[in-house]
Amino acid sequence: MKVLVTGIAGFIGSRLGEHLIANHHEVVGVDSFVPYYDRTVKERNLDRLRELPGFAFHELDLRTEGIDDVIAPCDAVVHLAAMPGLTKSWADVDLYSSCNIVGTARVLDACERNQTGRLVHISTSSVYGRMATGDETSPLQPISPYGVTKLAAEHLVQSYVSERSVEAVVLRYYSVYGPRQRPDMAYHLFSEALLDGDPITVYGDGQQSRSNTFVDDCVHGTLQALLGATPGETYNIGGGEAISVLEAIEVLADAAGVDPVIEFKEARSGDQRITKADFSKAARTFDYEPRVGPDAGLRAQFAWHQQRRQR
Ligand SMILES: NC(=O)c1ccc[n+]([C@@H]2O[C@H](COP(=O)([O-])OP(=O)(O)OC[C@H]3O[C@@H](n4cnc5c(N)ncnc54)[C@H](O)[C@@H]3O)[C@@H](O)[C@H]2O)c1
Numbered sequence: 001m002k003v004l005v006t007g008i009a010g011f012i013g014s015r016l017g018e019h020l021i022a023n024h025h026e027v028v029g030v031d032s033f034v035p036y037y038d039r040t041v042k043e044r045n046l047d048r049l050r051e052l053p054g055f056a057f058h059e060l061d062l063r064t065e066g067i068d069d070v071i072a073p074c075d076a077v078v079h080l081a082a083m084p085g086l087t088k089s090w091a092d093v094d095l096y097s098s099c100n101i102v103g104t105a106r107v108l109d110a111c112e113r114n115q116t117g118r119l120v121h122i123s124t125s126s127v128y129g130r131m132a133t134g135d136e137t138s139p140l141q142p143i144s145p146y147g148v149t150k151l152a153a154e155h156l157v158q159s160y161v162s163e164r165s166v167e168a169v170v171l172r173y174y175s176v177y178g179p180r181q182r183p184d185m186a187y188h189l190f191s192e193a194l195l196d197g198d199p200i201t202v203y204g205d206g207q208q209s210r211s212n213t214f215v216d217d218c219v220h221g222t223l224q225a226l227l228g229a230t231p232g233e234t235y236n237i238g239g240g241e242a243i244s245v246l247e248a249i250e251v252l253a254d255a256a257g258v259d260p261v262i263e264f265k266e267a268r269s270g271d272q273r274i275t276k277a278d279f280s281k282a283a284r285t286f287d288y289e290p291r292v293g294p295d296a297g298l299r300a301q302f303a304w305h306q307q308r309r310q311r
Helices: 011-022 039-050 093-114 145-163 186-196 215-228 245-256 280-286 294-310
Strands: 002-006 026-031 055-059 076-079 118-124 168-173 200-203 234-237 262-265
Touching: 002 011, 011 026, 011 039, 011 215, 026 039, 039 055, 076 093, 076 215, 093 118, 093 145, 118 145, 118 215, 145 168, 168 215, 186 200, 186 245, 186 294, 200 245, 215 234, 215 280, 234 280, 245 294
Parallel strands: 002 026, 002 076, 026 055, 076 118, 118 168, 168 234, 200 262
Antiparallel strands: none
């Protein structure tokens, strides 16, 4: 299969591209290097992919540039490109709306025009709001502009499914971690602080818990969904075991061999309290099963932070 991956230069997109090629698919990648974080980090994410046969890259902005030529030869699309991260979404709603809503609408239009076989649209547990502990029928009550734009994008996808014959599925990821994690994300910041001997900042009491998804489980589940999900349906893709922020710091500090110094700050608005993925629908439909638990996953991420300093 030839698969278009939008947001290929990002944390998850670059890993997904590698996973698809390892599974004998061709990958066409698109990214505009939105300066949410440093372009050099995203270029490094692409290093391995650029060496692989069966990979082509197009630098373009989905909000403004035509993608018909890129999408036409593809059998399927995984649409990851978006402005992620909820903190900044309070400060730049325009950027979040345009990337997450307008960008998605333009991908959907192009899928319709080119009769693309299948679209896997990537959404987030943030659409559920403060508590993300139930199944896909749980109330949708986002509490950040990020969550609101991602929910709007889901609704757009469903309108194209029902009114424009686009064959699409929606995956709601639960906070993803592992090698290449985005520089604004908690485990990335904790690991770098431990390596620098700096204090770790924790927002709130540190008891908030996450059933984080190790990136390899996430990309494996995405490929399974591409091949086996039911059109028009929505699936949670998460990790199995929940872990609190303080427990995660304990594992990372143990990997670093240091006693962490923690500075507590007031909880941030929009932060989720508990996420515990109910992924039973994905398990039933396409055998999704997370394989990497938090202890092994956090140690793998910390090892990546150590290794990249040695390069
Ligand atoms: N990382 C997580 O924990 C997590 C959790 C839930 C959902 N998600 C979703 O997964 C997807 C990928 O997240 P990530 O953590 O890899 O983020 P990322 O920022 O590392 O990757 C997203 C990529 O999309 C690109 N992009 C954004 N707008 C674009 C546009 N208009 N045109 C072309 N490219 C554009 C960016 O340049 C970036 O490289 C997002 O849709 C996000 O909402 C991520």
